[in-house]
Amino acid sequence: KEKVEITKEQEALMKLIVEAYNKHQIPQDVTKQLVRFYSTEENFLLLTEIATSQVQVLVEFTKNIPGFLSLDHEDQIALLKGSAVEAMFLRSAQVFSRKMPKGHTEVLEERIRKSGISEEFITPLFNFYKSVGELHMVLEEQALLTAITILTPDRPYVKDQQAVERLQEPMVNLLKKLCVLQHPQEPQYFARLLGRLTELRTLNHYHAEMLTSWRVNDHKFTPLLCEIWDVQ
Ligand SMILES: CC(C)NC(=O)n1c(-c2ccccc2)cc2c1CN(S(=O)(=O)c1cccs1)CC2
Numbered sequence: 189k190e191k192v193e194i195t196k197e198q199e200a201l202m203k204l205i206v207e208a209y210n211k212h213q214i215p216q217d218v219t220k221q222l223v224r225f226y227s228t229e230e231n232f233l234l235l236t237e238i239a240t241s242q243v244q245v246l247v248e249f250t251k252n253i254p255g256f257l258s259l260d261h262e263d264q265i266a267l268l269k270g271s272a273v274e275a276m277f278l279r280s281a282q283v284f285s286r287k288m289p290k291g292h293t294e295v296l297e298e299r300i301r302k303s304g305i306s307e308e309f310i311t312p313l314f315n316f317y318k319s320v321g322e323l324h325m326v327l328e329e330q331a332l333l334t335a336i337t338i339l340t341p342d343r344p345y346v347k348d349q350q351a352v353e354r355l356q357e358p359m360v361n362l363l364k365k366l367c368v369l370q371h372p373q374e375p376q377y378f379a380r381l382l383g384r385l386t387e388l389r390t391l392n393h394y395h396a397e398m399l400t401s402w403r404v405n406d407h408k409f410t411p412l413l414c415e416i417w418d419v420q
Pocket residue numbers: 232235236237238239240242276277279280281283284296300305395398
């Protein structure tokens with residue numbers, strides 16, 4: 189059996205290859221850039237941006253709910269303001285439980301946890317995201333549940349509650365049918381969905397508390413968020 193030996197030439201070749209390889213590594217600071225942790229301010233700004241654009245999307249969605257624009261105009265505003273926070277948390281839960289590229293969910297969770305929201309609200313927030321995620325709602329269910337949330341007749345300052353009920357009822361009946369069709373093996377699925385709406389209402393309270401704690405730390409919101417949340 190002959191001895192395996194690296195020749196001088198092979199050694200020289202090896203040196204050149206390894207040098208070239210080390211030279212073309214991602215510079216250390218770029219990788220630091222990729223995994224660096226964002227400051228609380230940056231995370232808060234990100235959420236402000238996302239929330240603001242989401243409110244704009246919510247208004248457009250609401251205007252496309254059949255019959256909404258024929259409601260009394262003041263009631264339209266009352267419904268939007270009364271449901272904005274719930275619709276936002278519902279949307280957040282849907283976004284959060286969506287399949288994201290590897291590691292994105294973790295980074296997003298980290299940035300939400302480090303955005304200045306106090307611990308006592310973070311827990312119910314992520315519990316809600318988890319409980320919505322476990323439902324594996326299909327798109328139609330998500331859309332209907334959001335419309336049903338917006339068309340809640342007993343929001344503050346709604347004058348013609350019956351008119352809102354007349355819009356909400358067909359949505360609830362449709363969702364009930366859809367749940368039976370989508371989840372035949374889970375007769376209580378529809379009840380679980382409506383249970384999420386009850387949990388959502390508790391988040392309203394937490395959100396109001398969050399706003400006061402942020403305001404005292406002079407966090408700035410956008411004009412749209414101030415208007416929809418009645419702050420500043
Ligand atoms: C999708 C939108 C509606 N979600 C959103 O804006 N998020 C998300 C979130 C969740 C999952 C994926 C992406 C984002 C977490 C939180 C918010 C907003 N709020 S906030 O409105 O109180 C707020 C506004 C400004 C500073 S804090 C705090 C917590």
